[in-house]
Amino acid sequence: MLGRVRHEITSAETVARALPTGAVHQGAALSCEPLPRRGLKEVLSQSLGKRRVVLVLDQISDPHNVGAILRSAAAFSAGAVIVQDRHAPPESGVLAKTASGALDILPYVEVVNIARALEELGEVGFWRVALTSDGDQNLAEATCQGDIALVVGSEGSGIRRLVRDRCDVSAFIPIDSQMGSLNVSNAAAIALYEMRRRA
Numbered sequence: 630m631l632g633r634v635r636h637e638i639t640s641a642e643t644v645a646r647a648l649p650t651g652a653v654h655q656g657a658a659l660s661c662e663p664l665p666r667r668g669l670k671e672v673l674s675q676s677l678g679k680r681r682v683v684l685v686l687d688q689i690s691d692p693h694n695v696g697a698i699l700r701s702a703a704a705f706s707a708g709a710v711i712v713q714d715r716h717a718p719p720e721s722g723v724l725a726k727t728a729s730g731a732l733d734i735l736p737y738v739e740v741v742n743i744a745r746a747l748e749e750l751g752e753v754g755f756w757r758v759a760l761t762s763d764g765d766q767n768l769a770e771a772t773c774q775g776d777i778a779l780v781v782g783s784e785g786s787g788i789r790r791l792v793r794d795r796c797d798v799s800a801f802i803p804i805d806s807q808m809g810s811l812n813v814s815n816a817a818a819i820a821l822y823e824m825r826r827r828a
Contacts, residue, residue, distance in 0.1 A: 713741070
């Protein structure tokens, strides 16, 4: 395989110096063009005929959390993870390592406007669920049998009002009152499990 690619054998230290600070590598690096971005309409059109679950991340900025969410989304057969292009971590080495291969399995769709993307999802029949600690319903009650867009918010401020207004229902995960909230990646994993359990 290396015979078809122009390559240079060097030390791991030289590789580390050639990469951005903190980049994850195992002594190898490849300079290449990024894969073409996939749009929301394209991703949705490829999963017709079966129940679809997509995860919408509203301004979650920590690449470790996003990577963990991607891993859970792939494990529970979500159709895509949708993020806003300006308020989400790039597909970096940290995110990819935390995702443990999920970036290769699951579409990571960047949109300009999350609220508008939710409107588009609603127009094609998705039931939009905002996962919030002060939700109106228990998550189990808010789940339906059809297509679902599950919205989770940022680590600090949660889901923005305009985004929440585009959802059909807000739902909470019942937890012990001694603990006020869950880490966003844990909440997403529990919610995705609930979606699949009720499929």
